[in-house]
Amino acid sequence: MRAFIIESKQPLISMLETGSRYHKTERQLQDELQVVEAAKRDPARFEPLYNAYYEQIFRYIHQRIDDKDTAFDLCSQVFLKALTNIGKYQFRGVPFASWLYRIAQNEVYEALRSHQTRRVVSIETRQVSEFLEEIEEGHSEEMFRLLEKVLPELPEEDLQMIEWRFFEKRSFREIGDILGITENNAKVKGHRSLEKLKKMFKTYIPK
Amino acid sequence: MKPKIIIDREPVSSEEIQSRKDFRKVVSQVALMQKPFFKSTWFISSAVITGTMAAIAVVAIFAAHPPTEDQQEEALISEVKSDSIPANALLGSGYYSEDSPCIKPPVPGAELQASTYTVDNQKGAVLKHSTGTEIRIPANSLTDESGKVIQGKAELQYREYHTVPEILLSGIPMTYDSAGTRYAFETAGMFDIHCVQNGKKVYLDEKKPISVKMQSTSAEGRFNFYELDTAARNWVYLGKGKNEAIVNENEDVKEVITDVKEVNTNEEITTHHSVQSHPEVIKKTGMVEQAKKEVAKTEESKPVEPRKLNPDKYNFLVNVDPEEFPEMASFKSTRFEVGEESKNFDRTWFSKTWNDVRLREKSKGISYYLDLTVIQNGKPNTSTVVVYPAFDGKDYEMARKRFDQQFTTYEKTLSDKKADLAKKEAELKAEIKKQEIEFARQEMARKEAEKERERIRKQQIADANRISTNSYGQMVLISTGNQVRMMAARTFSVAKFGTFNCDSPHKFPSERVLSATFSGKTEGEEHPIVAMETFLVNRKTKMYYPYSSSMLNQFGYNPKGDNMILIILADGKTAVFSAEDFQKIPNEVPMYHFTMRISDAPVRDASELEKLIFG
Numbered sequence: 001m002r003a004f005i006i007e008s009k010q011p012l013i014s015m016l017e018t019g020s021r022y023h024k025t026e027r028q029l030q031d032e033l034q035v036v037e038a039a040k041r042d043p044a045r046f047e048p049l050y051n052a053y054y055e056q057i058f059r060y061i062h063q064r065i066d067d068k069d070t071a072f073d074l075c076s077q078v079f080l081k082a083l084t085n086i087g088k089y090q091f092r093g094v095p096f097a098s099w100l101y102r103i104a105q106n107e108v109y110e111a112l113r114s115h116q117t118r119r120v121v122s123i124e125t126r127q128v129s130e131f132l133e134e135i136e137e138g139h140s141e142e143m144f145r146l147l148e149k150v151l152p153e154l155p156e157e158d159l160q161m162i163e164w165r166f167f168e169k170r171s172f173r174e175i176g177d178i179l180g181i182t183e184n185n186a187k188v189k190g191h192r193s194l195e196k197l198k199k200m201f202k203t204y205i206p207k
Numbered sequence: 208m209k210p211k212i213i214i215d216r217e218p219v220s221s222e223e224i225q226s227r228k229d230f231r232k233v234v235s236q237v238a239l240m241q242k243p244f245f246k247s248t249w250f251i252s253s254a255v256i257t258g259t260m261a262a263i264a265v266v267a268i269f270a271a272h273p274p275t276e277d278q279q280e281e282a283l284i285s286e287v288k289s290d291s292i293p294a295n296a297l298l299g300s301g302y303y304s305e306d307s308p309c310i311k312p313p314v315p316g317a318e319l320q321a322s323t324y325t326v327d328n329q330k331g332a333v334l335k336h337s338t339g340t341e342i343r344i345p346a347n348s349l350t351d352e353s354g355k356v357i358q359g360k361a362e363l364q365y366r367e368y369h370t371v372p373e374i375l376l377s378g379i380p381m382t383y384d385s386a387g388t389r390y391a392f393e394t395a396g397m398f399d400i401h402c403v404q405n406g407k408k409v410y411l412d413e414k415k416p417i418s419v420k421m422q423s424t425s426a427e428g429r430f431n432f433y434e435l436d437t438a439a440r441n442w443v444y445l446g447k448g449k450n451e452a453i454v455n456e457n458e459d460v461k462e463v464i465t466d467v468k469e470v471n472t473n474e475e476i477t478t479h480h481s482v483q484s485h486p487e488v489i490k491k492t493g494m495v496e497q498a499k500k501e502v503a504k505t506e507e508s509k510p511v512e513p514r515k516l517n518p519d520k521y522n523f524l525v526n527v528d529p530e531e532f533p534e535m536a537s538f539k540s541t542r543f544e545v546g547e548e549s550k551n552f553d554r555t556w557f558s559k560t561w562n563d564v565r566l567r568e569k570s571k572g573i574s575y576y577l578d579l580t581v582i583q584n585g586k587p588n589t590s591t592v593v594v595y596p597a598f599d600g601k602d603y604e605m606a607r608k609r610f611d612q613q614f615t616t617y618e619k620t621l622s623d624k625k626a627d628l629a630k631k632e633a634e635l636k637a638e639i640k641k642q643e644i645e646f647a648r649q650e651m652a653r654k655e656a657e658k659e660r661e662r663i664r665k666q667q668i669a670d671a672n673r674i675s676t677n678s679y680g681q682m683v684l685i686s687t688g689n690q691v692r693m694m695a696a697r698t699f700s701v702a703k704f705g706t707f708n709c710d711s712p713h714k715f716p717s718e719r720v721l722s723a724t725f726s727g728k729t730e731g732e733e734h735p736i737v738a739m740e741t742f743l744v745n746r747k748t749k750m751y752y753p754y755s756s757s758m759l760n761q762f763g764y765n766p767k768g769d770n771m772i773l774i775i776l777a778d779g780k781t782a783v784f785s786a787e788d789f790q791k792i793p794n795e796v797p798m799y800h801f802t803m804r805i806s807d808a809p810v811r812d813a814s815e816l817e818k819l820i821f822g
Binding site for chain 2: 042043044045046047048050051052054055058059062066068071072075076079080083084118119120121122123124125128147148151152153159
């Protein structure tokens with residue numbers, strides 16, 4: 001049997017914990033793939049991936065639902081499904097995390113559909129300010145309240161895009177990887193979602 | 208339902224998120240989610256053919272013997288076991304310990320065996336264990352489950368653990384959860400005590416606690432007393448605080464450190480760094496020094512031979528104050544001859560009128576300075592000459608006679624003093640020689656005593672081993688230097704049977720933390736190792752840290768420690784990651800795969816494990 005020496009010059013966890021939480025070099029991708037391949041043969045080998053991604057997957061889920069315990073349950077479900085289906089995982093040149101996010105996204109939708117929990121959008125005041133400046137609406141108490149009113153009206157697909165892009169600061173490349181689309185396609189979708197939001201804003205702003 | 212916007216939601220802490228991680232649970236669930244064999248294509252097609260034929264018979268059997276819940280559970284567990292771990296994996300002992308008792312020796316049969324003592328409940332007993340521990344059982348303290356005092360004799364089983372291998376092979380959990388923080392235990396002695404009568408469990412009357420005066424390897428006071436709660440799988444702190452039923456009287460734990468055993472020889476030996484520092488030599492050296500001073504003083508008092516006045520030399524007749532110059536008091540007149548060295552002398556001085564004349568001693572009784580002062584223009588002008596006292600006529604004869612007498616006395620005194628000095632010097636020399644012999648003897652005695660101490664210490668350890676061997680029927684007590692040297696006796700009051708520990712909790716090391724995975728090499732092939740517990744042993748501090756599988760993502764160790772990793776496999780073999788291998792772990796790696804060395808044979812007892820760990 002081949003020995004899997006996981007310590008690399010650019011190790012998995014340090015990369016995940018640094019500013020570039022998602023993007024990886026080719027070498028890093030290959031190292032991660034080695035762990036994935038090992039986990040296909042031995043579930044116990046999945047543990048480094050579990051340890052590396054557990055917290056960010058939990059936070060991703062918790063951002064979107066209103067109950068902490070349910071978020072933990074869903075997080076466990078994500079990894080359970082990932083481990084159960086690891087044999088089906090195919091490397092497509094993108095980080096393993098994108099696959100986990102996709103499972104997490106499905107789990108959240110499933111929980112919402114079955115009314116286990118309620119969809120929430122968790123935003124920090126700072127993010128709202130930055131976002132309002134981004135869409136050139138200016139930051140005021142009135143605009144703040146308006147955003148609270150408009151966001152829930154957005155279709156889920158657009159709301160998701162706004163969350164990813166502006167509140168979670170994900171790159172279009174990462175969003176594309178999660179959605180299984182190209183980076184350019186993600187940009188187009190992101191632009192459309194933002195335009196939709198701006199349009200809705202204008203309908204609410206008194207002339 | 209529309210989404211709800213939450214501004215500045217309270218974030219969940221990383222600590223809480225980390226605490227909720229449970230990889231093992233996920234692994235276990237994976238097996239349960241595997242597609243059951245009865246849903247597989249081959250089974251369905253086979254079932255179609257045979258199903259109809261067997262259906263009636265199956266229904267009949269099932270109706271007669273429906274499976275119990277236990278059987279269903281068993282089937283579930285067996286499925287977990289067969290599917291969740293790869294076939295080629297090396298399983299650590301107790302991997303499925305959720306279904307096992309709290310205490311599960313990793314290598315059955317290798318753990319210390321309990322000593323059995325017969326106790327007559329109506330009489331009580333004082334038992335002396337092979338380690339020196341004393342157990343006092345009050346009369347009528349043993350009861351049945353209902354609390355009724357049992358009659359007759361019962362069998363008390365007692366076992367005591369002191370070393371890392373003993374404890375490790377005991378299977379007793381050695382971590383302590385306190386307020387969510389997990390600690391590893393450093394023990395100063397652990398024991399379990401149980402009692403049976405005719406195969407039935409015997410209980411202890413809490414009002415009549417047993418006193419255990421346990422021999423401990425440490426006399427330090429930092430160790431607390433804990434009881435193992437086998438249901439909660441955690442240790443219960445019995446330190447000072449609430450008056451629990453487990454303890455006696457008004458305090459939770461009575462800890463009395465007494466009877467510190469120090470190995471001493473009976474001989475009281477006083478050694479000195481050198482012969483010269485011996486008090487008798489110092490004293491005699493002082494006496495010699497004093498005698499020398501006496502001789503010198505006597506020589507200083509040597510009488511001066513009187514000088515007969517030379518008529519050819521100039522001299523002064525000076526009226527001497529007898530109080531100031533007692534040596535000349537007896538003479539009617541003393542003349543002072545001008546010495547030839549006084550070149551400034553002028554004989555015209557005899558015709559001058561001097562305002563002041565003073566005599567100063569140059570060499571007592573031999574020579575003096577004569578200062579002759581005249582006042583000129585209001586200012587004193589002094590001329591000095593060296594003069595020698597000299598006698599003339601009857602004065603000389605008298606001085607000569609006195610000198611002769613004084614000189615005789617002087618010579619005798621000096622002779623006596625010198626004789627005294629010689630005697631004292633001889634005594635000192637003899638004393639030094641004596642002490643040199645004594646010093647050599649002491650050195651020999653000291654070395655002999657040192658040898659004797661070492662012999663006694665080794666004998667004590669050998670005795671302990673021999674006693675343990677005899678009591679347990681196998682070599683169980685391991686000795687490395689002072690490891691089994693009992694330093695104190697700690698007395699505990701125990702009000703129920705169970706497992707007790709005199710421990711000091713330590714935080715797990717965190718100087719370097721990484722995510723750890725393990726595999727072992729057997730017959731040239733590498734197999735994953737899946738273990739419930741992985742032991743990090745710091746050989747320097749003789750501490751070990753049991754890492755559960757869920758803790759391995761935060762595997763901490765001190766790179767400065769003399770570390771090794773030990774996993775005991777299900778077949779009793781050991782998997783070791785050596786201290787030398789530890790040095791090869793690169794700095795700052797977030798994860799590391801430990802390739803362990805697998806032993807050829809299962810570990811048989813604590814002595815083998817001791818050798819494996821400490822060499």
